[in-house]
Amino acid sequence: MLSDRKKRLISVFVILWLAVFHYESARWFFLNPIAGRELPKIKFLFPPMGWIFFRNVDPLQTRIIVLGYRGEKPEVIDNRRIFQTRWIGHDNHRRAVMLRVQAPYDKSFCRFLRHQFPEYSKFVISKAVSQTPRQPETDKTEIIFICRSD
Amino acid sequence: MPIRLIKRFGGAWNRFFLEEGPSVFLSFFRITTGLSAAVHVIPTLLKLDENYFSTAFRTKNIYFFPPAFIEWVRQSPDPLVVCLAVLFVISALFFTVGLFSQGSCLALTALCFYFYALNSLQIGTLEFEALLSVLCLLCVVPYHGDYFSLDAALGLNRNAGKPRPVFIQRLLQLQLGFVTFYAGLHKITGDGNWLTANPIQLLLSQEISTGIFRNFPMRSWLASNTSFCRALGLFVVMFELSFIFLLACRKTRKTAIVAGLIFYFISTVFMHIPIMLLFLLSGWVLLWLDSSPIGTPHAGSMRRGGR
Numbered sequence: 001m002l003s004d005r006k007k008r009l010i011s012v013f014v015i016l017w018l019a020v021f022h023y024e025s026a027r028w029f030f031l032n033p034i035a036g037r038e039l040p041k042i043k044f045l046f047p048p049m050g051w052i053f054f055r056n057v058d059p060l061q062t063r064i065i066v067l068g069y070r071g072e073k074p075e076v077i078d079n080r081r082i083f084q085t086r087w088i089g090h091d092n093h094r095r096a097v098m099l100r101v102q103a104p105y106d107k108s109f110c111r112f113l114r115h116q117f118p119e120y121s122k123f124v125i126s127k128a129v130s131q132t133p134r135q136p137e138t139d140k141t142e143i144i145f146i147c148r149s150d
Numbered sequence: 151m152p153i154r155l156i157k158r159f160g161g162a163w164n165r166f167f168l169e170e171g172p173s174v175f176l177s178f179f180r181i182t183t184g185l186s187a188a189v190h191v192i193p194t195l196l197k198l199d200e201n202y203f204s205t206a207f208r209t210k211n212i213y214f215f216p217p218a219f220i221e222w223v224r225q226s227p228d229p230l231v232v233c234l235a236v237l238f239v240i241s242a243l244f245f246t247v248g249l250f251s252q253g254s255c256l257a258l259t260a261l262c263f264y265f266y267a268l269n270s271l272q273i274g275t276l277e278f279e280a281l282l283s284v285l286c287l288l289c290v291v292p293y294h295g296d297y298f299s300l301d302a303a304l305g306l307n308r309n310a311g312k313p314r315p316v317f318i319q320r321l322l323q324l325q326l327g328f329v330t331f332y333a334g335l336h337k338i339t340g341d342g343n344w345l346t347a348n349p350i351q352l353l354l355s356q357e358i359s360t361g362i363f364r365n366f367p368m369r370s371w372l373a374s375n376t377s378f379c380r381a382l383g384l385f386v387v388m389f390e391l392s393f394i395f396l397l398a399c400r401k402t403r404k405t406a407i408v409a410g411l412i413f414y415f416i417s418t419v420f421m422h423i424p425i426m427l428l429f430l431l432s433g434w435v436l437l438w439l440d441s442s443p444i445g446t447p448h449a450g451s452m453r454r455g456g457r
Binding site: 017087 | 163164167168170189193194196197200201205206207208209211213214215216219263271272275276279280282283286287290315317320321324325328329330332333336337339340341342343344347349352353355356357360361362373418421422423424425
């Protein structure tokens with residue numbers, strides 16, 4: 001049988017946990033608009049934007065294309081050669097892992113590319129946006145940054 | 151009247167959170183949680199130079215961690231990272247088999263936070279953040295080592311098999327129900343587009359080589375069937391919104407658990423989502439087998455009342 005002190009302790013813990021859980025689950029999309037400002041996030045616990053599994057499926061699909069230059073000759077580098085971590089049962093490249101290389105991480109991505117592929121003198125990183133389902137004539141590709149060897 | 155209501159609420163609170171019972175399903179959940187952490191983090195540890203060493207391309211989640219904490223973690227020299235990677239594998243193994251359950255849970259949780267802070271690029275997913283919140287709850291008590299554990303088998307846990315407070319099970323049960331509920335709610339509010347667009351069709355129409363759905367027979371037929379995809383999308387939202395209520399109601403609980411297991415299995419088989427989610431959610435939903443809903447007397451209370 002639990003003592004009264006233990007019961008009080010457990011009750012306080014349960015109330016606090018549930019309060020924090022619901023606060024963090026609703027903070028970004030429900031409480032922030034009501035408050036009209038960004039409410040403080042409780043760090044280390046729960047996702048910053050709440051439980052948003054596939055909440056907004058975008059009809060535009062974005063891919064990152066990395067070109068490595070040997071002299072003046074460009075070569076497409078397969079994204080799976082850039083990040084070679086292999087997962088059990090799924091492929092992280094389909095979960096937009098490459099989109100993270102954009103600003104503010106462009107400089108560190110250049111450093112990483114130069115370390116991984118010393119054989120190339122320059123890298124051009126482009127972003128290709130296509131409609132779903134794909135209509136190649138509407139594809140848009142733009143260079144987002146260039147990494148030089150210097 | 152208000153006093154009677156307060157008393158009824160107090161009684162329900164006592165039954166729901168402050169009862170004692172066996173931790174069988176919590177112990178089973180320990181195994182699936184340990185496996186989840188292992189299958190999610192260990193693949194990244196096999197490529198330390200790409201993921202965690204000073205040469206790695208690292209991103210940071212400044213919304214989840216205080217920036218000062220990330221900077222502190224990033225000062226780790228590479229040999230320390232190697233030591234902590236080995237420690238991670240040992241703690242995941244010990245936690246899964248239930249050896250020094252609470253200590254290994256604490257170590258595993260701390261190391262999950264460490265590697266996440268060191269580089270959020272590969273392991274930083276919503277599923278992993280769900281796992282972290284679960285691990286934090288499991289760290290609070292040692293009850294998850296009561297069954298199916300070496301602690302119990304070797305006699306290291308003297309309280310194994312004894313009734314334990316059920317509040318952690320209850321919090322985990324509620325958390326799973328509400329996580330699913332919020333997932334459904336976010337799909338249909340704000341800029342969630344599950345009512346205004348046809349997300350299942352969009353996902354199925356992505357290119358096979360880059361899309362989130364795997365290639366399976368009849369995929370292109372499904373993608374071309376607008377009304378079926380729309381109905382499937384609405385079904386997913388309705389399932390997510392009603393899941394917690396179906397679990398809470400004794401009559402529908404077992405059906406909801408089976409439906410949940412099928413849902414997780416189908417999602418993993420047909421989509422590129424981390425396999426850890428299947429382990430985590432399967433063990434998590436089975437926690438609901440070990441429960442009595444708010445307001446319904448627990449079997450133990452009924453027996454005591456009958457004496």
